[in-house]
Amino acid sequence: MTETAPLVLVIDDEEAMRDSCSQILLKDRYRVETAKDGVTGIRLVRDLHPAAVIVDLKMPGMSGFEVLESLPGIDPHIAAIVITGYATVDSAVEAMKRGAHDFLPKPFTPEALRVILARSLERRRLVLEAEALRKEKQLLEENFVTMVSHQLRSPLVAIQQNFEIMLAGLAGATDDRLKAMIHKANERLNALLRLINEWLDLSRIGQGRFVGAFQRLDVRKTLDRLVELMAPSARDSGVSLEWAGGSGPAFDVMADEQALEQVFANLINNAIRYNKPQGRVRIDLRDDADSVIVEIQDTGIGIAPEHLPSIFDQFFRVGRPGDKTPKGSGLGLSIAKKLVEAHHGRIEVRSEVGVGTSFTVRLPRAAAGGAMAGGAPA
């Protein structure tokens, strides 16, 4: 953004003083605003965000001292300079104590005003610069993983963008064979993008930064939403989704909604993908004394007993001969397990080859009697 001259606000009840300060400053190419009392001055500081304030200590109504005291609340780094006719050491010390950067005894020369203002503004600039650097550094630290993943993904997305241009026929005619190849290439890129995403999730979970604030939520509603969301993909795969639906008692847990959605979405998605044609996925919701229990059962190919212990390991994938579905990254279940554990829950798996697999997620029930703002239970 373009550099503009610093704005200086002169607060003084004497018109002559406001005028002479303005003249000196305007000649030095500052932008200048003036106020004839403290209240107006404070309002202008709020509205115009000046870089510096030159304020007379002795004014009727709100004094210069009071103005000084209100400044940090509006802009902690504003360059504050006081001018006064009774330049005693006491009032100078008092003004500095209350946040003034510098002190200008009346009468002063234009040169004195210039020097003192320049010095205060320079100090402000340095403080702001240090502040900005600190913020930038903090931002980088907090978002390091996001930055890295941005760098990893950008070239892939650029490739996909070029594919889109080709598919839209904007780069000359494309025949069906070429289109099919582009689709295939795109699929591989998507798989790589998913892998990067999941790796990103894992490293966030590792940093303890993935799971956000817990709130009370009804698992039934979460599942209801997800089932609706995933119904089309089940239909496309010829798999029927069995879910009792959104009516019934609420099963409240304390959870990060997005994290929980990710867990169930992953499990349901797996159950659909690794199912048999005309297979079924059954989602059950129940509770016991201290847990809310979600069970996701499929009628898929099942997992061999020797593979079961490794199923939640990172990058573990069960090879399936003749498998045409695109392989997952091998991170999904590992992420699901970590997320469930972050909610003080447990995830278990049972499976029988040729019959199907069942994942059970247990989450601690939310303590009864949470705030039920508005709306009676159905």
Next chain:
Amino acid sequence: MTPNRAKILVVDDDPDFREAMTAILTAASYGVVTASNVSEGTKAILSERPDLILLDIMMDSLFDGYSLCHAIRSSKEFECARGTPVIFVSAVRQIAGSRFGFKGEDQGLSGPEDYIDKPVKPADLLARIDRFLKK
């Protein structure tokens, strides 16, 4: 270029992406201006007066898109462009799903009119642009 079609500014740090957007937009006979960072974008907004802005989010720094969008909505400098529709075009949401650790509204920043994920499907992009520019 038909002179009566609208002019669109593309602000993105990726040259391939700017080229791709230009291909899509010129094929739909829009006028296209490109900029590769916030300061170029600022200049282009003021000098070219685009009818719509396609804005990347992560450029030189993390939230360039957000800050430029916010400036367009609120700073005096951009008074002439305040009502110009802004569409974010970014892979940010995809990158981190809904987990992207920054929400404009949390920082009191004004958001864009719309959001499109990269890679952009030409038909989708044109449909969204149409919605804003239809007289």
